[in-house]
Amino acid sequence: MHYNLAQLLTEPTGSTRDYDVDGSFTGPENGSGQAQGWVRVIRTHQGVLVRAKLETQVKLTCSRCVSEFEYRPVLAMEEESFATVDLVTGKKTDPPEEAEGVIHLDGQHILDMSEVLRQYVITEVPIKPLCREECLGLCQECGANLNEEKCKCTATPIDPRWESLADLLTEKQE
Ligand SMILES: [Zn+2]
Ligand SMILES: [Zn+2]
Known part of the structure; x- marks a missing residue:
């Protein structure tokens, strides 16, 4: 996901390049992330x-049950990046004050989308990721993953959501 923009930078304002993206980048927790979509550079x-x-897929660890799950943020970005080296003179240029985004071209005018994605995805990841909204987490006594098994530490009370369902079933039988 490295795109050389040296040629584009010699072209007039408004010139564009389109790239199809289908590749990998370093996700949060240093796992491998995947991205598919498009990039247009103007x-x-x-x-x-x-x-x-870009549709992305990264691996996260659930903050309740500590199992790994896939998180799929869809990223839409529009950001201006300023050349760091003047193409004509080869001298370093100072980006304008307001340039504080995450997209930076290096001295070879390479746009590194994998690095851009890495930074964008970090901002999308919840502080306490959950594998699912209703994740039951781990048993505080024995550490069993309560999504997968019922441990025998305590008699589990009936989940209130099932109580009303049980009522419905008995009504039907009458
Ligand atoms: Zn979980
Ligand atoms: Zn237990």
Whole structure:
């Protein structure tokens, strides 16, 4: 997911490049992430505008049951990046003050989308990730994953959600 924009940067403002993305990047927790979608790069006065729509899949660890699960954020981005080296003079250029995004071209004018994705996905990840909303977590006594098994530590009370269902069933039988 490295795109060389040196040629594009010599072209007039408004010139574009389109890239299909289907690749991997370093996800949160240093696992492997996957991304599919498109990237469009448009030449601007001082650099390039990067637009992208990407479906991503990364592995996260559930904060309740500690099992690994797949998290699939969809990223839409539109961000201007400023060239760090002037193409004509080869001198370093100072990006404008307001440039504080995560997209930076290196001295070879390479757009590293895997690095951009890594940073975007970090901002999408919940502070306490859950494998599912109603994750039951681990038993505090024996550490059993209560999503997968019922441990025998305590007699589990009937889940209130099932009580009303039980009522319904008895009504039907009458
Ligand atoms: Zn969980
Ligand atoms: Zn237990």
